[in-house]
Amino acid sequence: MKEDRIIVIGAGxxxxxxxxxxxxxxxxxxxxxxxGDDNFLDQVPRAGTNHPATLELLxxxxxxxxxxxxxxxxxxxxxxxxxxxxxxxxxxxxxxKDDTRFPxxxxxxxxxxxxxxxxxxxxxxxxxxxxxxxFTSFTQDxxxxxxxxxxxxxxxxxxxxxxxxxxxxxxxxxxKDLGIEFEGFTYPDRTLNIEVAYDFRSHGYTERNYIxxxxxxxxxxxxxxxPDRWRIHFPTAPDEDETALMRPEALQARLQRFxxxxxxxxxxxxxxxxxxxxxxxxxxVGRAILAGDSAHVNSPIGAMGMxxxxxxxxxxxxxxTRIARKEVDDDVLDRYERQRRHVALKHTQxxxxxxxxxxxxxxxxxxxxxxxxxxxxxxxxxxxxxxxxRSSLIESLREAxxxx
Ligand SMILES: Cc1cc2nc3c(=O)[nH]c(=O)nc-3n(C[C@H](O)[C@H](O)[C@H](O)COP(=O)(O)OP(=O)(O)OC[C@H]3O[C@@H](n4cnc5c(N)ncnc54)[C@H](O)[C@@H]3O)c2cc1C
Numbered sequence: 001m002k003e004d005r006i007i008v009i010g011a012g013x014x015x016x017x018x019x020x021x022x023x024x025x026x027x028x029x030x031x032x033x034x035x036g037d038d039n040f041l042d043q044v045p046r047a048g049t050n051h052p053a054t055l056e057l058l059x060x061x062x063x064x065x066x067x068x069x070x071x072x073x074x075x076x077x078x079x080x081x082x083x084x085x086x087x088x089x090x091x092x093x094x095x096x097k098d099d100t101r102f103p104x105x106x107x108x109x110x111x112x113x114x115x116x117x118x119x120x121x122x123x124x125x126x127x128x129x130x131x132x133x134x135f136t137s138f139t140q141d142x143x144x145x146x147x148x149x150x151x152x153x154x155x156x157x158x159x160x161x162x163x164x165x166x167x168x169x170x171x172x173x174x175x176k177d178l179g180i181e182f183e184g185f186t187y188p189d190r191t192l193n194i195e196v197a198y199d200f201r202s203h204g205y206t207e208r209n210y211i212x213x214x215x216x217x218x219x220x221x222x223x224x225x226x227p228d229r230w231r232i233h234f235p236t237a238p239d240e241d242e243t244a245l246m247r248p249e250a251l252q253a254r255l256q257r258f259x260x261x262x263x264x265x266x267x268x269x270x271x272x273x274x275x276x277x278x279x280x281x282x283x284x285v286g287r288a289i290l291a292g293d294s295a296h297v298n299s300p301i302g303a304m305g306m307x308x309x310x311x312x313x314x315x316x317x318x319x320x321t322r323i324a325r326k327e328v329d330d331d332v333l334d335r336y337e338r339q340r341r342h343v344a345l346k347h348t349q350x351x352x353x354x355x356x357x358x359x360x361x362x363x364x365x366x367x368x369x370x371x372x373x374x375x376x377x378x379x380x381x382x383x384x385x386x387x388x389x390r391s392s393l394i395e396s397l398r399e400a401x402x403x404x
Contacts, residue, residue, distance in 0.1 A: 002028045002030075002161070003143075003144055003160055003161065003162065004028065004161070004162045004324065005027070005028035005029060005030055005128075005161045005162065006019075006022055006027060006028070006029050006030075006161055006162060006163050006164075006165060006320055006324075007029075007030050007032070007145060007147050007159055007161040007163070007164045007165070008029055008030070008031045008032070008165045008167055009032050009135040009147070009164070009165065009166055009167060009168050009174065010032075010033060010034075010166070010167035010168040010169060010292075010294075011031055011033035011035070011040075011114060011117075011118055011121070011129070011131075011167075012110075012114060012167055012168075012169055012292065012293070012309075013047070013110060013113050013114060013117070013292070013306050013309065013310055014167040014291050014292030014293070014306075014309040014310060014312065014313045015031060015033070015165070015167025015168075015291075015292070015313075016031070016113075016114060016117035016118060016121055016167075017057070017058070017061065017063075017117065017310050017313040017314065017317075018165060018167060018291060018313035018314075018316060018317055019031045019121055019127050020061040020062075020063070020117060020120055020121060020124065020127070021060070021061055021313065021314055021317035021318075022126075022317050022320060022321060023121075023124045023126035023127045024061060024124075024126075025317070025321040026126065027126065027320065027321055027324050028126050028127075028128075029126060029127045029128065030127075030128045030130065030159055030161060031121060031127055031128065031129050031130065032130045032133040032134075032135050032147070032149050032159070033129070033130070033131050033132075033133065034132070034133065034134040034135070035131065035132070036131045036132030036152065037131055037132075040114075040115075040118065040131065041111060041115060043110075043111055043114075044271065045109060045110070045111065045193075045195075045231075045269070045271075046110050046300075046306070047109070047110040047113075047300070047303065047305060047306035047307075048107055048108065048109045048110065048221060048223055048231070048303070049105050049106075049107055049208065049221070049303035049307075050067070050071070050105060050106040050107075050108055050113075050306075050307065051105055051303065051304075051307045051391075051392040051393050051394075052093065052096060052099075052100040052102040052103060052104065052105065052392045052394065053100065053307070053311065053392060053393045053394045053396075053397050054306075054307045054310050054311070054393070055100075055101075055102040055105075055106055056100060056101060056102060057310060057311070057314045058113075058310070059101075059102075060314075061120070062120060063113070063116060063117055063120065064106075066116040066119075066120075067106060067108045067112060067113060067116060068106060068108075070108055070112050070116075071106040071107055071108030071112070071224075072106070072107040072108070072207055072222055072224065072225070073104050073106060074104055074105050074106070074107050074206070074207035074208055074222065075092055075093045075094055075103065075104040075105075076090055076091065076092055076093070076206040076207065076208070077090070077091040077093070077105075077206070077208045077209075077210075077391070078090055078091075078205060078206045078208065078209040078210070079209075079210050079211075079212065079371075079374050080205070080209055080210070080211045080212065081211075081212050081213075081371065082211050082212060082213035082216060082217070082218070082258070083213065085259075087204060088212065088371045088374050088375060089371075089374040089375050089377070089378035089379075090206070090378055091378050091384055091387060091388055091391075092384070093105065093388055093392065095381055095384045095385040095388055096385065096388050096389065096392065096394070099385075099389065099394055100392075100394065105207075105208065105303075105392070107207055107208070107221065107222055107223065107224070109223065109224065110306060113306075130149070130151070131152070132151075132152040133149045133150070133151055133152065133157075134149060134150045135147055135148070135149050135168070135173060135174075136148045136149060136150060136156070136173070137173070137177060138164055138174065138177065138288065140164070140286050140287045140288060144160055144161060144162050144287065145160070145161055145162070145163060145164040145287045145288065146158050146159070146160050147159045147161070147164055162287065162324070163287045163288075163289060163320060163323075164287060164288045164289070165288075165289045165290075165291055165316065166288070166289065166290045166291065166294040166295075167291055167292055167294065167313075168294050169292070169293045169294060170276070170278075170293045170294065170297045172290065172293075172294030174288055174290065174294065175280055175290055175294050175295075178282070178285045178288060180280050180281055180282050180285070180290070181280070181281040182278045182279075182280055182281075183278060183279055183280070183281055184276065184277045184278030184279055184297075184349070185276070185277055185278070186274060186275070186276045186277075186278075187274070187275045187276075187277070187299070188238040189235050189236055189237060189238050189275075190236050190238075190272045190273060190274050190275075191233050191234070191235060191236070191272070191273055191274075191275055191300075192233065192234045192235075192236050192245060192254075192270065192271075192272055193231055193232070193233050193270060193271050193272070193273065194231070194232050194233075194234070194251055194254070194255065194267060194269075194270045195223065195229055195230070195231050195267070195268050195269035195270065196229070196230050196231075196232065196255065196265045196266065196267055196268065197227060197228060197229060197230075197265075197266040197268050198228065198230055198261075198265055198266065199225075199228045199230075200220060200222070200230050200259075201222075203259060205220060206222075207221065207222040208220075208221055208222070208303075209221070210301070210355070210358075210359055211258075211359070212358065212359045212360075212361070212367070212370075212371070213359070213360075214360065214361065214362040214367070215235075216234060216235065216257070216258070217235060217356075217359035217360045218232055218233055218234055218258065218359075219231075219232070219233040219300075219301060220232045220233075229268065232255070232258065233300075234254060234258075235360070236272070242272060245272065246270060246272070248267065251267055251270055252264055252265060252267065255267070275299045275300070276297045276298070277297070277298055277299060277349055277352070277353060278296065278297050278298075279295070279296045279341065279344045279345055279349060280294070280295045280296065280341075282337065283295050283336065283337035283340060283341055284333045284334065284336065284337050287330075289316060289333060289336070291309060291312040291313055291316055291340075292306075292309030292310075292312055292313065293305060293309060295309075295312065295340070295341075295344065296308070296309075296344035296348060296349070298344075298348050298349050298352045299352040299353070299355070299356055300352075301352055301355040301356050301359065302348075302351050302352045302355045302391065304347075304348045304351065304352055304393065305348070307393055308340075308343060308344065308347070308348045308393060308396070311340070311343070311393065311396070311397060311400075312336075312340045315336055315339060315340055315400070316333075316336050316340075319332045319333060319335070319336050335403070335404065338403050338404075339400040339401075339403045340400065342399070342400060342403055343396045343397075343399070343400050346396075346399075347390075347393065347395070347396035347399075348396070351390065351391070358370055
């Protein structure tokens, strides 16, 4: 029994990055994941945009070089006005060339990230990867934690370690068992995601586009390719019937209203999702710690959920490593909470809410003012850099560093 190991629950992007960052510092990890080899890659598509600050961290654990060939390098970000189909502003991440080695985002799906990271984790001698292992409960005492899991044979097993980290995602059992409030709200409207085989660049769009409209605001992203796959998100009314919304004719009509091409779009997938804005009241109770979606969930407008979760993972890995080496007391975990909770509230949540308001604004005068402001910001290199430092989460990392 390795009593000093770290137990990580969930092999999502956060659990995997944390496990790799710890293992590479010589710390033993037990990583338990409910999905097995047979269904690990059958997960619903979610995150796809990796910001510069995240790319630096992925590079540190040898993951960037695996992802870059499977992704799309995207230096540009566009804002569009839907009513006249005109581009409002273009932001170029190359303004960040002196701030990061990666002045672009990498469009690379969450599933590719976890696939590549899992391969690295399985190959690492310090990580005991346990797939098809479902975490059910835990206890903690002065010296450590004991996690109860259902192993692949369906038997209950106890795993002992020094700390337990929840990388379980939004439905975290650990957060609920600790009685931690998940403060915030859920938007009443669901978001419709349609995946299309089409190259929208032929109409002037770039790899990432935010489209402003008081009723049908959208996000349009180059998702993968070749062959090209793009994703477009639309709002829906809270009471709209799901079956009616998802009918192929309804999806097609919605796309044609967005861009009338004259020929039907080749729709390759669609789903509806609910959007929450919630932050856990505590990120740590004793030896149990929350990271990623188990600690905070937010709207995908701005692509910050997975990115900020990965930032949690690296912040935490550094602190758990120093605790394991007896360089610091475990009060340092309270600093993890102060730093990352601040980012979740003041950056991730605040910005994603602002992004939605900006796209969906109904007052014509406010819309015009917002759009002028975007143009002015994009056209001024200093302002554009400041905008991109915020949108790419570099500023949030710098600010968190200052928090003691
Ligand atoms: C449509 C959409 C688009 C998005 N786009 C972006 C984007 O572009 N950029 C971005 O940064 N974010 C985006 N997000 C958010 C992003 O997907 C999440 O923030 C991210 O996946 C969270 O990672 P995680 O590792 O914390 O949790 P998850 O990805 O949810 O992983 C949790 C893991 O834990 C496992 N697990 C759960 N319970 C147990 C248990 N009891 N025992 C064992 N294992 C368990 C699960 O099987 C899973 O593998 C998007 C979300 C949505 C819905």
